[in-house]
Amino acid sequence: MSIQKILIQYEPVPENVLRAVKDVNRHNGYLSENDCEEIAKYFSWPLARIYSLASFFDEIRIKKDRKIIIKVCSGGPCLMEKSQAVTRQIEMLLKLEAENDGSPKYKLELMSCKGLCDRGPIVMIGDQIFEKVNPENIDDIIKDYL
Amino acid sequence: MILLKIISKRFMQILTKNWDKIDPFHIDTYARSGGYEALRKVIREMTPESVVKEIKISGLQGRGGAGCPTALKWESAAKTKAQDKYFICNLDESEPGVYKDRTIAEKSPHQIIEGMIIGAYAIGAKKGFIYINGHYEKSAEILTVAIKQALEKEFLGKGIMGSSFDFEIEIFRGSGAYICGEETALINTIEGKRGEPRLKPPYPVNSGLFGKPTVVNNTETLVNIPFIISRGAKIFSGIGMKNSPGTKLFLLEGAVKSKGIFEAPLGTSVQELIYNSIYGGGLEEGKEFWFAQIGGASGRLMTAGNLDQLLVYGPAEYPLGCGSILVVDKSMDLKDFLVSWSGFFHRESCGKCVPCREGTFRLHEIAKRIRNNDLLPDDQERLEDILWTLGNTTFCPLGNFAATAWKDAIRIFGDKIFKAA
Numbered sequence: 001m002s003i004q005k006i007l008i009q010y011e012p013v014p015e016n017v018l019r020a021v022k023d024v025n026r027h028n029g030y031l032s033e034n035d036c037e038e039i040a041k042y043f044s045w046p047l048a049r050i051y052s053l054a055s056f057f058d059e060i061r062i063k064k065d066r067k068i069i070i071k072v073c074s075g076g077p078c079l080m081e082k083s084q085a086v087t088r089q090i091e092m093l094l095k096l097e098a099e100n101d102g103s104p105k106y107k108l109e110l111m112s113c114k115g116l117c118d119r120g121p122i123v124m125i126g127d128q129i130f131e132k133v134n135p136e137n138i139d140d141i142i143k144d145y146l
Numbered sequence: 147m148i149l150l151k152i153i154s155k156r157f158m159q160i161l162t163k164n165w166d167k168i169d170p171f172h173i174d175t176y177a178r179s180g181g182y183e184a185l186r187k188v189i190r191e192m193t194p195e196s197v198v199k200e201i202k203i204s205g206l207q208g209r210g211g212a213g214c215p216t217a218l219k220w221e222s223a224a225k226t227k228a229q230d231k232y233f234i235c236n237l238d239e240s241e242p243g244v245y246k247d248r249t250i251a252e253k254s255p256h257q258i259i260e261g262m263i264i265g266a267y268a269i270g271a272k273k274g275f276i277y278i279n280g281h282y283e284k285s286a287e288i289l290t291v292a293i294k295q296a297l298e299k300e301f302l303g304k305g306i307m308g309s310s311f312d313f314e315i316e317i318f319r320g321s322g323a324y325i326c327g328e329e330t331a332l333i334n335t336i337e338g339k340r341g342e343p344r345l346k347p348p349y350p351v352n353s354g355l356f357g358k359p360t361v362v363n364n365t366e367t368l369v370n371i372p373f374i375i376s377r378g379a380k381i382f383s384g385i386g387m388k389n390s391p392g393t394k395l396f397l398l399e400g401a402v403k404s405k406g407i408f409e410a411p412l413g414t415s416v417q418e419l420i421y422n423s424i425y426g427g428g429l430e431e432g433k434e435f436w437f438a439q440i441g442g443a444s445g446r447l448m449t450a451g452n453l454d455q456l457l458v459y460g461p462a463e464y465p466l467g468c469g470s471i472l473v474v475d476k477s478m479d480l481k482d483f484l485v486s487w488s489g490f491f492h493r494e495s496c497g498k499c500v501p502c503r504e505g506t507f508r509l510h511e512i513a514k515r516i517r518n519n520d521l522l523p524d525d526q527e528r529l530e531d532i533l534w535t536l537g538n539t540t541f542c543p544l545g546n547f548a549a550t551a552w553k554d555a556i557r558i559f560g561d562k563i564f565k566a567a
Contacts, residue, residue, distance in 0.1 A: 014356070015275075015318065017338030022280075022321055049338070056340040057321040058493070059280065074486045075242030076439060076472045080400040084482055110489055112324060113242035113443075114281045117399060118406060129281075 001027055003035055007042045017043055021054050030061035070142070071111035072098075073122040078113075082134065083121035089135040093142060158385065160373045160393050161366065162409045164254040170288050173295040176256040182301055184375035188264050189307045197268040197375070198224055204379035205391045206371075210236060210327070210364035211441065211467045213390075213459030219361050222351040223269040226359040231271040233313075234336075234355070234362045235262050237278045237285065238320050238327040241442035242490060243470040246395040246407055247365040251278075251285035254369065255292035259315065261368030263301060264375060266313045269361055274315045277332050280322045289317060324494035325544060329362035330354075331496070342498040343542040366395060386412035390458035394469050401433045401475035402426035416440065416464075417453040420473055433475035437558070441467020443490050444547030447554040480559055481517045484552070488513040491548035499541035505532050506548050516563060526564055529556070 006023050010016040017039070024035050031039075031054050040047040054060045072078075072087045087098050087108070096103035098110060116122050119131035123138065125145050133141060168175040176182070188197055202217035223231060235258060239247045251258060262274050278286050293315050296302040304312045323341050325331045330344035333355045354360025370392060374382045383391040390412045396419055399405050408425045410418075416438060420426045429435055438448045440457070446464050448455065457466040474483070492510040497503045509532050515521050533556075536549035556563065 014338045015316075015336050018321065018335060019319070022319070043338075045338075052340050053338055056342075056496075057323055059322050074489055076443060076474075076483065076486060077243045077399040079482055079486050080472070080474065080478065110493075112322075112490055112493055113240055113244070115239060115245040115248050115279060116281075117243050117245050117397070 003028075003038045007039065012043045014043075017045070017050070018053060021050065021060060025054075025060045030064050032064075036062075065107075067103075067105060067107045068126065068146070069107045069109060069124075070094075071109045071124040073113060073120060074110040075113040075117065075120075077117040078120040078122060081120045085135045086121050086123060086133050086138050089138050090142070093139055158393055158411055159409060160382075160385075161250070161369050161395055162253075162407075164257060165249075166253065168254065170253060170255050171291055173256060173292065173299060176254070177299075180376065181256050181372070182260055182299075184372035185260050185263055185301060186307065187375055188267055189309045189311065192375075194224060194268045194270060197264060200379045201268070201371070201374060202379075204370075204374045204382040205389075206367065206374065206382070207390065207392075207459040208364055209366035209370075209394065209468070211241075211465075216363065216367055219351050219363070220265065220268050222349070223271075223359045223361045226352050228359050230273070230356075230358045231269055232355045232358055232360040233262055233266040233269060233271040233274040234329075234332070234360060235274065235276045235365055235368055236327060236329065236332060236362050237276055237282070237365045238332060239365075239468065240279055240322070240324045240327060241444065241468050241470070242486075243399050243442050243472055244397060244468045246397060246469065248279070248282050248285050249407055250365055250369055250395075251282070251289055255285075255288050256296065257369040257372060258289070258365055259292055259296050259302070261363075261371035262315060263306070263313055264371050265361060265363060265368065267311055269359070271361070272312050272314070274313060275318045275336060275355075276315060277318050277320060277326075277336065280320045286317060286319060293317070323496070324490075325496045325542075328542060328544070331542075332362060333360060340496070342496045345541075387456070387458050389460050394457070394466070396425070396457075397470040398426045398473070399470060400438075400473040401429050401435075402473045403428055403430055412458050412466075413456045415454050415456050416448060416471060419457075419471060420453070426471075426473070429473065429475060433477065436474050436476045436478065438474065439472040439551065440464050440470075442470050442472075443487050444550055445470070445472075446550055447558060449558060480555060480562065481513075484555060484563070485510075485513045485517050487551050488548070491544065495544060495548070499545070501535045502540040502542075502545040502548070505536045505540070505545065508532055509536070509548065509552070521564070 010020045036050045040050045094106050098108045121133050123130045123133045198220050206216045207213040237247050326341040328343050331341045335341045350360045386392050393409050393411050396408050404427045421428050439445050455464050488510040492506040495502045495506045533549045536545045
């Protein structure tokens with residue numbers, strides 16, 4: 001979908017800026033400089049304000065990233081359900097290190113609570129959320145996803 | 147005696163009374179269990195002033211963590227003169243280990259909406275927002291349906307229930323940032339700005355969203371409102387403790403037998419919540435209690451000797467925060483928790499003030515060194531320095547939160563942490 005088609009759904013008022021930014025991010029996977037310019041023009045805002053908003057949130061990307069991003073919840077309740085062991089298992093399987101951007105294809109990050117503590121440990125691959133992950137089933141989850 | 151128990155048990159259910167008894171997708175099931183009766187009473191019999199007065203008598207305190215009296219916010223916003231006012235329901239919860247607001251939205255969405263409408267009536271707001279955590283897809287879906295149904299029944303929209311009171315609610319979805327649960331940061335995000343906290347004063351009740359008087363209430367706070375109005379403030383203030391009335395949702399997690407959300411009167415001890423069979427039911431088979439963390443990643447650590455502490459709002463040695471109790475048993479490694487806490491606050495620090503941005507970053511570095519057993523010679527000193535700075539100099543409470551659990555960990559288990567180095 002072209003950016004104009006996305007923007008036209010929103011009335012150009014301030015409370016719609018984040019909504020539009022999120023929408024473009026979801027469709028394109030990230031916000032290019034051109035996207036930001038178009039959004040700025042549409043809302044009659046300076047480009048810098050769109051960038052400052054977009055760069056604030058972890059989930060809105062302002063750079064194209066081809067890597068597959070895997071995130072493991074590091075919150076207390078998930079930790080109690082052995083999310084540490086899940087992280088280790090992923091590190092072994094994909095031969096990389098958590099919070100280290102050295103691998104060319106994957107990125108393993110720790111993430112903040114997603115409010116699904118009753119179904120932990122929680123793992124996210126891309127936008128997909130996986131519940132009740134354990135060191136035994138994580139291999140299959142990753143292989144199925146790839 | 148048994149009868150008395152049944153009555154008190156029934157009174158204890160304010161927040162969860164509709165859970166699994168009504169269909170969240172059908173407004174009629176909520177109406178049949180007494181829903182929107184409080185709103186009817188407010189519209190037909192009460193003035194905005196008397197609503198605020200009723201809430202004041204009830205002594206209801208904000209359930210988001212700080213425990214600020216709800217009536218105080220409402221009264222200030224009601225007294226501030228302005229053409230437009232806003233009423234915001236804070237459903238952004240992102241404290242690790244807390245999912246009570248999500249559960250409320252999924253099980254009893256109309257209770258939130260009814261509480262919001264009454265609040266908006268009391269302060270004179272025409273527009274409201276429900277600020278939902280960006281990951282709560284299902285909650286957003288359920289609330290969207292609920293708002294539509296409330297509009298059809300004329301509980302929302304123009305001329306609510308035949309009166310001259312107008313109110314509409316819009317759903318606003320956040321984008322996953324812990325700091326946006328702070329009310330001024332939340333307001334900034336709706337305005338399309340970075341989710342950084344603002345300097346207070348001015349308080350949002352005087353100058354909030356778009357510079358207009360704005361009340362931001364936690365979801366759990368709002369679901370108390372219909373009960374207070376329909377049953378009376380006196381009955382509400384008789385539950386729980388004198389200075390901290392009502393019930394609270396407690397989240398039991400970790401090594402307890404039955405995990406989940408439990409409604410209990412404020413002033414219940416941690417001991418009872420963990421070991422009583424109607425709540426946690428003790429620890430899982432073969433696990434030995436080590437410590438409990440009260441109130442998420444920003445909460446204090448409680449050892450076995452302090453379990454008799456009562457959980458209340460207001461000044462307390464162990465602030466109850468948003469009500470989560472993480473029970474940690476002796477099989478766990480404290481170092482994993484240190485990395486978990488520092489990593490969380492390092493990720494979630496908004497970057498506005500230097501002490502927090504740099505402090506959480508360095509704290510996380512030291513945490514990783516502790517985990518990997520390669521502490522530098524001066525690390526213990528540095529750590530004390532960082533924790534003091536976080537605790538005393540940051541712009542908003544996030545910095546203090548980052549230091550809370552660490553300070554306790556060092557005080558209680560310091561030898562273990564540094565000896566291993």
